[in-house]
Amino acid sequence: MGCDGSSGHSNYSQRYSTGQESKSNTSLFAVCLVPLRLQTTNGTHIIWNNPRPSSTRFCRPIKLVFENETTELAKKEIENIERQIADLQLTFIKVDEKKVIVTHCMKMTMIDGKLLA
Known part of the structure; x- marks a missing residue:
């Protein structure tokens, strides 16, 4: 699991249901999941192994946020996901x-990496 942001996307004339006119879709922050392995409990039998874990083929978005990537946003989302993992x-x-x-x-x-600095 992980997260990253991207920006510089084209701005489209979308209406937001929140009524916040200041919102923009030029930046996107994504939280994603990549499955790595399915194995038996004792680990003796691997049922499925992701052949290319760095590929986007099995990457699944969990959450998309139309905001600039900031340290505060990333930390908030990481804490949220870690809480969900624990539950x-x-x-x-x-x-x-x-x-x-x-x-x-x-x-x-x-x-x-810039979040770890």
Whole structure:
């Protein structure tokens, strides 16, 4: 999981439901998830492994914010995501009449370097 911002996008004449005319869509801050591996609990069997973890192929946006990337915004979003990670529950699914329990192990590893300085 991680986050990054981008700016300099074309400004489009959009109306915002919040009524804030000062909002702009020229900057975007994204929080994303990239799955790395699906394995058995004891780690002896890898069911699926992401062949290209640095590729955007499996990158999934979790949240998009139309704001400039600032240290304050990034820290706020990182804290929010870390709180959600701590609150994750087990996922129970049934596959071919077998009960499968999925335990989630998520880490914030894709953090912009300038936020760490």
